[in-house]
Amino acid sequence: METRVLKTLEFDKIREIVATYCTSTIGRDLLQKLEPVSDFNTVVELLDETDEGLAILRLRGNVPMGGIADVRPHAKRAQIGGVLSAYELMEIANTIRASRILRQFIEAVNEEEDIELPKFLAKKEALPILTGLEHEINAAIDDNGHVVDSASGTLRSIRQNLRMQEGRVREKLEGYTRGRNAAKMLSDSIVTIRNDRFVIPVKAEYRSHFGGVIHDMSSSGQTLFIEPDAVVQANNEIRNLKMKEREEIEKILQELSMKVQEIAHELFVLVGVLAEIDVILAKAKYGTAHKCTKPTVNEEGYIRLAKARHPLLPIEEAVANTIEFGKEITSIVITGPNTGGKTVTLKTVGLCTLMAQAGLPIPALDGSEVAVFESVYADIGDEQSIEQSLSTFSSHMVNIVDILKKFDSRSLLIFDELGSGTDPQEGAALAIAILDEVHGTGARVMATTHYPELKAYGYNRPGVANASVEFDIDTLSPTYRLLIGVPGRSNAFEISKRLGLHEHIIGRAKKFTGTDRGEVDSMIASLETSRVQSEKDAEQTHALLIETEKLKCELETKLAEFDDMKEKLVEKAKEKAKTIVDTARTESEAVIAELRALRMNAGAQVKEHELIEARKKLDEAAPQEKKRKIVAKAAARPLQVGDEVKVVTYGQKGTLIEKASAKEWVVQIGILKMKLDESVLEYTKPEKLKEPVVSASVRGRDSYVKLELDLRGERYEDALHRTEKYLDDALLSNYHQVSIIHGKGTGALRQGVQSYLKNHPRVKSYRYGEAGEGGHGVTVVELK
Structure with a gap:
């Protein structure tokens, strides 16, 4: 980009403001050299770096960048054999320490926050690790630059x-x-x-x-x-x-x-990377302070600035405008009286483009998009040159002639008051001819003019749009709002009338303007009225949309809270059920152990299968994790005295002794008699009426026992517990041989299972599986 254009569009002022956000002199020095670039991929990379900086500042608030000094002169002097002072060495140690802290900070953000920082991670990796030199200097020199005794x-x-x-x-x-x-x-x-x-x-x-x-x-x-x-x-x-x-x-x-001399090159690299990081963070701090956003960029010449502000105007005073062109419309001509804000609009577009191409966020809303141009040219302001004996018109024409020699289809051209400073008729003709020249090449053009002849320019040529800056007749002042598609009108008669000029003078003046001029002004007034109504309708629609979005968010939040509460309740219920099951299982194991000890020590006549049945009943009596609704099935027939029933609430069977009331029965459960409501009683067929057992593979009530048990992936204690229960079920099913799959792994699970089988009273023998049975990953058990 030409230096003259950067100054014309005041990019140098933006650069000075951003430099104030640097924390080091090396960062400020580097930022003073900041200029827009025209390579698309480089622009994307610069904006991505700034976006990562914005994300880090949003999450952490600040980045530790203190203690950095420009130690390149020290390193250079050490390279040529000079002896550095204690203070210079201390600055080198502090700079290395700052790079180490920054490296740790970037690593912590990358690990702890849910964001990706590829650009900052690359910068971190580019920082040389010079911790050894830092420690050596710190061991010899204190923070005040004095050599210590040690x-x-x-x-x-x-x-x-x-x-x-x-x-x-x-x-x-x-x-x-x-x-x-x-x-x-x-x-x-x-x-x-x-x-x-x-x-x-x-x-x-x-x-x-x-x-x-x-x-x-x-x-x-x-x-x-x-x-x-x-x-x-x-x-x-x-x-x-x-x-x-x-x-x-x-x-x-x-x-x-001498140690500094050995790593002088690394120090140059270190300072360079730290300066780059400082510049990136300065851009991000500027964007945060001025409410800027990262724009999308393209190579098609398309510009869409959503509620864009001039970056040099105070936020509370700047009027935001939405500006869009570059696809079907490639040229915009802004007409209307002076002091209406036309020049500010031109500079906003040009400056936002230059800022984006320099990797800076722009003062516009999210969703804004700018094009990456090969070059930007601008002719703005009073170009009168006394030294060169050039009038305003001549100075403008010298600049425009130079632009016309250099621009191409990938250029953005900005003309302020095109054709001004000379005879109005000739100036308007020159303005039209120049616009035709640049528009025909495909370049993107924004121009302002106060010539009425150009108001019809946008209607006669495809790809060109008229625009104007709104003027409030009631306050006699511009609102600075850009109106694309509506040409500007003078408003001179309305202003004169409000200021007190006699009606007959105004009427005579209107006769001199001609019929065509009056019709054009009427058409413009009609367009403005339609626009105002459209804007009101759009605002109402937008308000309804916001309200709808708000309600949607509230409903989504409540639904998420409900799902979260439901999940917590289910987890809590599962944990409670598991605790009850574990307690019941522990108690049942204690009972079984006592019964076995009684049989072995006292010679009690307790059969092994009776012990298994007892434990099975205890297991079945344990509550399940999944809640079930306790409702008895509808009785196949009315209940009668002597019927066998199942008490649903307890999971136990009993016999009806007598009817206590219309809805209550006295039930004998084992040695207990209880009065229960009929709703929890379920009629069951007597044992002799039940279906006979068809196969030995049916155990318990009606559940199928497989011929193999798969323990792979189980914890050691859980695996032994499942093995014990499985062998009991297999014995009840009259199995003579079963297989236990434990896998090979480390062998711990295999050894545990075989140790248990070795001491089991009903295990006749066991062996590893054959090649077709799973080999050493399976133990085949023969039962007595």
């Missing part, structure tokens, strides 16, 4: 000796300040430093009493700063130690500078 063993030893020596000197001099004659001979009872040596302030008349070296004198000459003879040698030692300290510090800085 930087080397030699420095620690020197400084320890230095502190001891200084302590001795101070102690000796403080003996003078605390002496009997101190108040008399000393100006002040303090120990101070002059010329890097410890001295005491002595009154001039007592200088001979202390001897030594005079290092300074007060302005009045009454006080002499004397280094007594007693501490001269000690001060010399201190001076010597300080020289050694400086030499050791220089050595430490030189070693660290």
